[in-house]
Amino acid sequence: MSGRPLIGVSTYWETGTRWGVWELDAALLPTGYPLLVRRAGGLVAMLPPDDPAHAAAAVARLDGLVIAGGPDVDPARYGAPRSPRTGPPATERDAWELALIEAALASGTPLLGICRGMQLLNIALGGTLVQHLDGHTADVAGVFGRHPVVPVPGTRYAAAVPEETVVPTSHHQAVDRLGEGLVASAHSADGTVEAVELPAARWVLGVQWHPEMAEDLRVMRALVRAASDG
Template sequence: MSQPLIGVTTYLDPAKWGVWEHPAALLPAAYPRLVQAAGGIAAMLPPDTPSVAAEVVARLDGLVIAGGADVEPVRYGAESDPRTGPPARERDAWELALIDAALTAGTPLLGICRGMQLLNVALGGTLLQHVDGHTGGVGVFGAHTVKPVPGTRYASLIEEATTVPTYHHQAVDRLGKGLTASAYAEDGTVEAIELTGARWALGVQWHPEMGDDTRVMRGLVAAAS
């Protein structure tokens, strides 16, 4: 059996390497390494024209929406909180189009951190613009326990409560249409969401690429195979 091709979205930020400093499509190496460790082939998907999203998704076996900047509050009908970061409008437009295309085509989809939040927004949900206690400080990953909801797709991948690497200050508020919460933190924060029914769409609020547990990504890769 051939390895499934998993597209992973990227940042679009200024970057410096060697003698160069230019706008760059960036992806922490931990993302493709997690895809590879789970048995997939990783392909980077830098922001593009939203109108080509369906064509891109048609060439993929699975899709990962990576972490990054806060989703612009206008996307879910809210005023910006002073603590909300600057918008990444090009990413928002591109990744929302990819999510729509993947859900329409039935392509397995995994949202990580921002990606989970964007999945919720894509389906009409809203976000809490600030929560405390889910980082280890500026630029430092924290850790906390996540408990699965029995009977969910997430629980079929990870049955027990686990300690996960976390770095976020926003979270799911009202769930989008067709989504259910499938894991919670001890403080009640929604830590995983999934689409009910046969289509494989899962979001996790933490960063599995920063840990050693490959089970969530293996679930995506298996669904994409």
């Protein structure tokens, strides 16, 4: 293909958002995501929640897909009772983003899951989550923490980022049982799975941290390169 590949990025869906003198519902995406895609060589298309029946048609128009971070996934999606420390459900996002992931997997569209997006990828393939763990957020609300992650040699992630790196992180849930076909491709010092990938697929990767909050473009560049190669 010629030109920049079109990368779809899922969005938040917020009610009662203040816009100047207006208070309106809004589809939101922190600017770090489109800036990261642009800097890595892609064009951005925002994908706010929609009818899951339209997910395959949306993905068919894309060269690559990013499932963005956000609120906790409803534990009902992976057959678990709700922990008191799990946040309120984002029903529309869960349904839409799971449908986008399933469409990308079915079509071979390169896919990157970021934080919540990695967790949804795991759930889409039959995996489960730990509903609370400590030490992966900053002590101050609204601030990203930082910690090192170590790649697993021989993985797709290690091919893109072969060395230990310090990454921006803000999550209190994590992968528990891996979904079918997924392998862990990075870990933190406490053993938490920090990246997963699907070796049998064309290009599918999930990272538990937030590359849109860092200067390292290598993960997004790998997605954009895979989207361009299509």
